[in-house]
Amino acid sequence: MKKSAGWLKKYSPFIGLFLIPIFNFYLLEWYTHNPFTTMKPYVQVMNILLFEFIALFLFALTGRVNVALMLQTVFCAVYGLAGYFVLEFRGAPIQPWDILSLDTAASVADNYEYKLDSAAVIVLLCFLALLILEFFLRYRIGRKKIPAAGADTESDAARRKFHFRPCLTRLMLGVFSGLLIFGYTRMLHDEQFVETKLKLYDKLFTPTTIQYKNGTLTAFLMELQYVAVDKPEDYSAERAQQLLEPYAAAETEPERKPNIIVIMNEAFSDPAVLGEFSTNEDYMPFVHSLLKGQDNTVSGYLNVSVKGGNTANTEFEYLTGNTMAFLPYGSIPYQQYIRDELPSMASHLASLGYHTVAMHPYRSAGWDRDTVYPNFGFEEMHFLEFFQDSEIVRKYVSDRGDYEKIIQVYENKPAGEPLFLFNVTMQNHSSYSDWADYDNFTPDITVNDSDSKLLSAYLSLMKLSDEAIEELVEYFAAQQEDTLIVFFGDHQPTDSVVNPVLKLHGRSCSDLSSQEEALRYKVPFFIWANFALEEEQNVETSANYLAAKTLQAAGLPLPPYFRYLTDLQAEVPVISASHVLLSDGTFSFVKNQKELLNDYQTIQYYLLFDQ
DSSP: OHHHHHHHHHHHHHHHHHHHHHHHHHHHHHTTSOHHHHSOHHHHHHHHHHHHHHHHHHHHHHSBHHHHHHHHHHHHHHHHHHHHHHHHHHSSOOOGGGGGGHHHHHHHGGGSOOOOOHHHHHHHHHHHHHHHHHHTOOOBTTOSOOOOOOSSHHHHHHHHHHHHHHHHHHHHHHHHHHHHHHHHHHHHTOHHHIIIIIOOOOOTTOHHHHHHHHOHHHHHHHHHTTSSOOOOTTOOHHHHHHHHGGGOOOOOOOSOOOEEEEEEETTOOOGGGGOOOOBSSOSOHHHHHHHTOOTTEEEEEEEOSOSSSOHHHHHHHHHHOOOGGGSOTTOOHHHHTOOSOOOOHHHHHHHTTOEEEEEOSSOTTGGGHHHHHHHHTOSEEEOGGGGTTSOEETTEEOHHHHHHHHHHHHHHSOTTOOEEEEEEOOTTOSOSSOGGGOSSOOOOOOBTTOOOHHHHHHHHHHHHHHHHHHHHHHHHHTOSSOEEEEEEESOOOOHHHHHHHHHHTTOOGGGOOHHHHHGGGEEEEEEEESSOOOOEEEEEEEHHHHHHHHHHHHTOOOOHHHHHHHHHHHHOSEEOSSOEEOTTSOEEOGGGOHHHHHHHHHHHHIIIIIO
16 A cells, blocks of 8 residues: 555656646637537547647756646636637637737727636636646656765766756757647648648638637647738739739829718627517618618628627728738738738828828727828827717717717818718627616617527617717718718627527527628628719628729729729629628639639739738
8 A cells, every 4th residue: 555655656747747738638628618529539639649748848848747737737727718708709719810919908808798607617626626736746857866065076076967967858858849849830730731631620711610620729820820921822023013004094183072981880780691580679770771772872781801809800901902811810910911001092092182080989009000090091090089078888989979070070171171081980899798887878679589688788789870870971961062971890799699699590600501601791881972872782792892882982083903803893792701702603712712813812912011
């Protein structure tokens, strides 16, 4: 018995060094899903090996078993918890590029309600139990008794030998385990090997599925290769210039220069695109009336590249004509790629004599807008400080309060000076569960056969947005100056908000087909004018085309890039990171249309990275 206890005490640190990384892997996954049902057995083994390699590396780094294991466990507990909330709030897991969004994340962190389900609580308790166990797994490389100091050369030599051997052992172990981690990562960056040999799930536009099927850390390592944007096939700056050359034309003075007011409304969408449902009253009667067709109105649905968050990517697509389809999923161009001036809707209109204004009733540093907007050609910017006296709904400036500031800017401009105003609202930002904490908003839309408080609150906010945009349209309908209003949502809300709609039809966000999932990226849009405009309805387009369509509706000349996009749209009406829609109605993905879209990708790369 005593012999067995001695053996266990001697070897328990090494047993722990082998077993605990396995527990860390499964617990990390269990925050959000059951890995035994989502991951194939050999993929689980792959991930376990990665965790073993990391534990060995930490052991080499620290020289202590318990410290190495506790570092890994703390990381998994904290990272997994962060991933749990990011997935809950945004509908997508943590991406490598999110490290660049920490400032923005911190600025809105207090907007959410943090609650754990029972499974997540159990996972946290298991991590705590592991930490307690690890504390007692004490083993240190080179912990033998140090030879006593003495004058004799033999003792000094023994002491040097004592210090040298553990350092060499740690160095060799660190190099060995580091090479294993590096080799594992390089293996994941070989796309053909991943697809044909490992058979891992590699569809970047569904990052949650990548995480569930491949493992949280493996998925993260897979996506690291996309931090840098690869050049298109056969790319050269000269070729990009040649592609744009036929679209260059001498600028002519337009007959009219109407004011252009663009409103990208936070989280504005119509969940009915996912399936019909009935409510106690219409939650967006004005927008619905425009979608059915009205005088001087173009309306339809806009396909965007994000859902649940990453607002800046939709405004990037609108303002520049570029598409997120050619950039890594989850990347944020505002924070990663835009460091100098970039041609945009604002710079083009400025060249036509427009005064360009950007407005957003929240903090200026969000998504680095305060540095990006000047690079786009905006001459004037207004952020939260400009809205100090505006109406508040919950904790955000209301759409009505926001639009009153639009009117103020319009009325204060010199008469006859054309205005381009790009406005990003804030009223409808999540979370939708905290409305009871405020005395300025009470949901009044209810959904028949559903008791979802989230959906009720969300639709009630849509109603307020609908009323506000109707009032703004009525104001400009009475103005003498020609004015064009463009209105669209940046993305749909997170899965938790719209799941009740799918549930009414026996579905959920987790079991949608690719074409059904594409519906999660559709938001209403309209272009309205207080002057004669050729009406269109049921228009199906994407955010990268909408600026060109805005200029056409305004009767203004298009820059060469937008002329190119207008031609491309006739062949490919929809391009987003989610999907592609061809003119014959074919539903596809960018990766399957590389040859068709190579020219577009070449021009975009040139303008964004090489101009």
